[in-house]
Amino acid sequence: MSVPDQKSMLKPFDSDIAQRALQLARETLAIEGDAIRALHARLANDDSVGRAVNLLLANKGRVVVSGIGKSGHIGRKIAATLASTGTPAMFVHPAEAAHGDLGMVTAEDAFIAISYSGESTELLAIVPILKRMGAALISMTGNPNSRLAQLADVHLDVSVAKEACPLNLAPTASTTVTLALGDALAVALLDLRGFKEEDFARSHPGGALGRRLLTHVRDVMRSGAAIPTVKADARLPDALMEITQKGMGMTAIVDDANRPIGVFTDGDLRRLIEKVQDFGAVVIRDVMHANPRRINADRLAVDAVAIMEEFRINQMLVVDADDKLVGALHIHDLTRAKVI
Template sequence: MVYFVAMIANFDADRALRLARDTLQTEADAVSALSGRLNGDFARAVLLILQCTGRVVVSGIGKSGHIGRKVAATLASTGTPAFFVHPAEASHGDLGMVTRDDVLIAFSNSGETGELLSIIPIVKRIGARLISVTGNPDSNLAKLADVHLDAAVEKEACPLNLAPTASTTAALALGDALAVAVLDARGFGEEDFARSHPGGALGRKLLTHVRDVMRTGNAVPEVRENTPLAQALMEITRKGMAMTAVVDPDGHAIGVFTDGDLRRLLETPRDWKTVPIGDVMHRNPHVVNENQLAVEAVQVMEANRINQLLVVDDDGRLTGALHIHDLTRAKVI
């Protein structure tokens, strides 16, 4: 307890801020230096991954292992089948997951990690290709690789120059650069990303269609053009969408009447009950196709400052209706 109090007594806020700024600058410099060292080896590494007919296996131990796990996850989520294998576990059976069709990416700052070096001969014998990411181009791991990527840093951000800090940041940035170059070469787009992230916000936006969230059947308020306004109001009340669609005998959406329209009508003294809805409706209503993305329906609503939309098929026939609350519940917005 006394030791803990002494540690707090030695705290210096100015020094902490100075070290923090130095750390960020050192790591930024390390990443920036990588850019100038990129050469044809990087392009060859990208090509190896693109030509891989199996999976990308990523490995590393210690802090490099943590980086490897993240890089494997990034590759997997951007269109490249990938997984992480711990080198120690690989030596005790997990190496059986590696096939001749795979590419192994090995992370090691020193390039002399014993656990990694012990499995490399087996990986080479299997026939898998090897990409090494090290801070030492003259290391054994770099020399054994089909392609070596130089992730060397001038110094660690740690004041003792011991704890892996700038070196792990550089390795992570290089892994991200690989993933980005590969996804671009694959033509990997937003919809592909959404398919691998169906639980995320982008997934919901890009994979949810209007037909998935719209109201259908008896839940859709619908009247004919000659329906008296009083009956149309009852339809609006029953369906709870604060509006009703107006359709022709063939079911085409030809108009819409909303609660807001009613309030405006009531500003003019008149017996509106028997007036046909067709006389007071909005013709050419805003609509969306049932096959459009739900996010497109949101855009129409926002652009026109409305809370409801009619949904139609390719022939313009009414198939459903959307309220902004439907889109909110579906977490599209």
């Protein structure tokens, strides 16, 4: 039985459909862009964001975000963004909160309730309990006159002129505006808390930035017996044996105090072959590169990458505060550690 060609199974390209799709995509982006611009203009005469940020900065507990339906999905993203930028936060589903999860919320927490109508039954069922508990309440709704808006300590208006949905039903522009305002809160809090790149890395240890900012040279260098080293009076064959056994394509040359005074690499050997007849007579100090590039073990691994790229080298020696050799670093070590 023959297998049909996948390409032959595809429907013919319909230019009318493509043109209509492009038109709708552009209209959607235009409507959502206009909604964000309208919010931007509205905030010029509205101190609600400032009051919300002040409340969140003064908050001693966590930020608990809640919403149902599409608002819930947006709430999860807002909570995740806050948590990753220095504001401890979590998402609680309002229906689950009404059946026990409200026990996660304390009087020291701030609660952000998201509902475009401002009349979500699930949220309104738990708000009175939150108020009696003493938790601060911030609402994000499209209706300042809604019950949720009226009960909140701070109300954030996320109303839009219309949804991008042609039926003006599916939450599209409104969820975009809510998400954008949530990002604005997170960025304001990040800045006012003095949150730095290093702090971001600590909350993202598994990401590329985390590896770049948390990985030190000592974490990836080769140490102990894995470091290729010879003394200055060693003969070239001994240095070549060290290069071969340690597999770094080089060896360090150290003095009696174990301070690096030179380096000899595979490339140096290739160039030497053309000039020397008797390798056994060559003393390594006479053919080494003096004053080799080195880096302190406490430096960030990305600093080692920068030095290697600047000087176009693949290996580098690692020293301690007394300039004593404590490690060796190959570009492959940095690649394996995903620093590069």
